[in-house]
Amino acid sequence: MATIRVQEAPFDVAAETAALSAGRVDVGGIASFLGLCRADDGLAALVLEHYPGMTERALAGIVAEAEGRWPLTGCTVIHRVGRILPGEPIVLVLAASRHRTAALEACAFLIDWLKTGAPFWKREEFADGQSRWVEARASDDAAAAKWG
Known part of the structure; x- marks a missing residue:
C-alpha cells in the first residue's frame, strides 16, 4: 500500500525510508x-x-500508474505546501521493489509526473519584496513525455 501525503510540516527522510521497509x-x-x-x-x-x-487524488493516480508499470513492494510520496524556505525539503519520493531497476525507474517516473501532473501552484517570493507565479517548463513536460 502506498503512502501519499500533502502537508505543511517538514518530513524526516530517514524515518519515512525506515517505515517503508520496516519488517519487510x-x-x-x-x-x-x-x-x-x-x-x-x-x-x-x-x-x-x-x-x-x-491534489491527493491526482497523486494517487500517478502512484497507481507507477504500480501498474513496475513490480513495486511499496511507495511513498510526500509533497509539502505552504511557505518553504531555501534549503528546506519540498517533495519526497520513495519507490521500493525487489530489484533496483524497477525501484529506480519508478522513482524517476514518479518525480517526472509529479512535476507536470500534480495540481500545485507555486509562487516565488524574493528578498526585494517582489513575487511571481512559476510557469510550467518545457523541460518538465519533455521529461514526463518520455514515459509515454
Missing part, C-alpha cells in the same frame, strides 16, 4: 528523490498552494 523481507532496494527549495536569483521563499482532495 521482500524489499531489495529503495530508490529515492528528495526535492529541496533552492535560492535561485534572490529567492526568499517558495509558496505552494493546492486544492485539498483534488
